Amino acid sequence: MPGRVRDTVHHPLFARLFTRLSAAAEERGQAEHRRENLAGLSGRVIEVGAGHGLNFKAYPGSVREVLAVEPEGYLRSLAEEAAKQAPVKIRVVDGVADRLPADSDSFDAAVASLVMCSVPDQDAAFAEVGRVLRPGGELRFYEHVVSERARLARMQRALDRLGIWPLVAGGCHASRDTRAAIERSGLEIESCRSFRFRRGLPELITAPKILGVARRGQPRRSGRDEAPRRQSTPAPSSSSEAATISAMQL
Numbered sequence: 001m002p003g004r005v006r007d008t009v010h011h012p013l014f015a016r017l018f019t020r021l022s023a024a025a026e027e028r029g030q031a032e033h034r035r036e037n038l039a040g041l042s043g044r045v046i047e048v049g050a051g052h053g054l055n056f057k058a059y060p061g062s063v064r065e066v067l068a069v070e071p072e073g074y075l076r077s078l079a080e081e082a083a084k085q086a087p088v089k090i091r092v093v094d095g096v097a098d099r100l101p102a103d104s105d106s107f108d109a110a111v112a113s114l115v116m117c118s119v120p121d122q123d124a125a126f127a128e129v130g131r132v133l134r135p136g137g138e139l140r141f142y143e144h145v146v147s148e149r150a151r152l153a154r155m156q157r158a159l160d161r162l163g164i165w166p167l168v169a170g171g172c173h174a175s176r177d178t179r180a181a182i183e184r185s186g187l188e189i190e191s192c193r194s195f196r197f198r199r200g201l202p203e204l205i206t207a208p209k210i211l212g213v214a215r216r217g218q219p220r221r222s223g224r225d226e227a228p229r230r231q232s233t234p235a236p237s238s239s240s241e242a243a244t245i246s247a248m249q250l
């Protein structure tokens with residue numbers, strides 16, 4: 001519900017189901033998407049809605065530390081265990097996307113994977129991401145979004161409107177236009193590719209996926225002092241990728 005921050009997330013059944021089903025999705029190619037999403041990151045990173053820590057092992061050694069925010073108790077306890085095995089320093093904390101437990105301008109990068117479908121207010125969540133990123137910092141996103149195909153989009157909207165998908169999938173929405181929400185937030189999208197990943201039942205509904213980079217702008221400087229913009233894109237996708245339906249480099 002826009003405008004209201006919920007401090008807790010309690011989806012014990014979904015949390016257990018998700019940890020079981022996600023193992024198969026990782027094997028079907030999702031682990032590769034995660035690696036692509038995190039490739040080349042460095043410095044201090046905040047991960048929003050980290051779940052049970054499936055991204056953790058994919059953080060490159062150039063990352064100094066990760067603050068992993070996860071509001072669901074069962075998932076957070078598993079994430080704390082996963083953090084102990086991670087190749088980089090990871091601190092797991094309670095908190096929600098709409099009110100991140102972090103100082104402004106304090107992170108080089110933020111990571112959102114398969115989470116902005118579940119937050120109650122996307123605009124508030126991306127505003128928070130923009131707040132905690134330093135100027136020039138980047139958001140790496142990997143999310144499922146509303147389909148560009150009319151029939152599937154109609155079904156996704158109906159599942160959301162009737163509350164069916166949010167009920168079975170722990171508050172997830174199938175029909176969100178997350179790319180538009182990033183653009184509304186003022187973060188500038190540098191790259192965004194959209195692709196289908198339909199190897200399992202949940203992916204029939206949660207398609208397509210988008211994966212890319214958005215950046216918080218640098219403060220404006222006048223005239224010849226203007227700093228050149230840094231470019232950053234994730235590593236190219238792997239050959240194990242499900243059929244790519246479009247690729248855009250902006």
Ligand SMILES: C[S@@+](CC[C@H](N)C(=O)[O-])C[C@H]1O[C@@H](n2cnc3c(N)ncnc32)[C@H](O)[C@@H]1O
Nearest residue numbers: 009049050051054072096097113114115118119
């Ligand atoms: C489908 S899981 C994805 C978990 C993880 N990001 C991943 O990539 O595996 C969705 C996650 O969003 C989290 N979530 C739900 N509402 C949230 C909120 N308001 N703020 C932050 N995380 C939230 C859930 O607890 C869950 O961990």
